[in-house]
Each structure stands twice: as structure tokens, then as C-alpha cells.
Amino acid sequence: MGIDAVVSGHSHVPKIDTTDGVLYLNPGSAGRRRFGLPITLATIDVTPDNLRPEIHDLSDV
Template sequence: MRPEAERALAGVDHIIHGGDIGQPGIITALRRIAPVTTIRGNIDSGDWASAYADTELVRLVGRTIFVLHDLKTLRINPVERGIDIIISGHSHVPKVDTVNNVLYVNPGSAGPRRFKLPITLATLDITPDGLRPVIHDLAAR
């Protein structure tokens, strides 16, 4: 794991991985930092990857979070389901957006550079005042 990523994740309470893990050792390393929720991405194959689902629903600090790899495959209505946050990966393009009071976060990719995209991860503070997502550019550290 990149030292920049470890510094950015210092003090987090929970890690959510949006897929494209790449190798099982990544999740092992992340679990040394905090509990991890992860899903399988399209590059995750082999026996080790079968341990991960295609989607996960997790509740943290009173918020409901739906995790899937490719946002284009979202087949549920998050508003109707009471989902507060959607976390996805696939495109590796870091993005934060709010639609119908649902926060959408793609943290980008903290692994090897993909295409010409930045190397990033996202943190999300959940406070009584609301949600504060931040995209961290690891190459700038």
C-alpha cells in the first residue's frame, strides 16, 4: 500500500472499497487500518475474489451506504430504499455528486495509475451537521 494512502487513512473508523481490488493482500493491508467493507470489481477474478459480493449495503453512524462497482449497473432507487450514500468505483474517475439528496462518491483509484487519471482516495466525515466528502490526490502528497 502506498505510504500516502496510509497517511490519508490514518484515524478512519471504517474503509469501503468499491472493487478492482487486484490482489487479496490489499484487503489484508486495509484491515490493519480499520474494518473494511468491500465488493468485487470487474478485474477481481480467481478463487480469492469469490469471497466478495457484487454489492454491499452497510449502515454506519446512522447512514445507509450502498456499494457497487459500476454505477451504470445501479438497478435500485436509492431514495425509495432510504439510501444516503452510493459508493462506486469502476471508472476510476474521482467524483462527488449529490442527486435527490443522495451522495454519490467515486473515490478514484489509490493503486497504480490507470490511464491518465489521478491517484486518489476519498474520505467521508459523517457528522450531525451532514456529510463531508473529500477527494485526496495522493500524488500531490
């Protein structure tokens, strides 16, 4: 057992990183545009074998 994923969003900067087997995910911000950053959200597909994160850009939606 242990930590498989850490999700945080304070910076509003969308990012996916993996370090030492731990997924670090910042989904960004799905609210109004701030700081010139894209409007995004994230999903994680959880399977028995792995985690598949994806950031979705909503800027053009």
C-alpha cells in the first residue's frame, strides 16, 4: 500500500507528473479564465493495473 496519487489545484496550472511511481495531478481551473491560463479539468481512469490521467481543455467549448 501507499500513496498512488496526489491531486492539488491551488496554482490553477494544469499539470500531470509522475515521480517515484506517484501521480501528481493539478487539474487546472474550470472557472473563469485567470492569469492567462487555459480553462481545464482533469479525469483519472482508474483500472486494476494503473491510473490514466487526462487534462481536458475547455477553453474552446
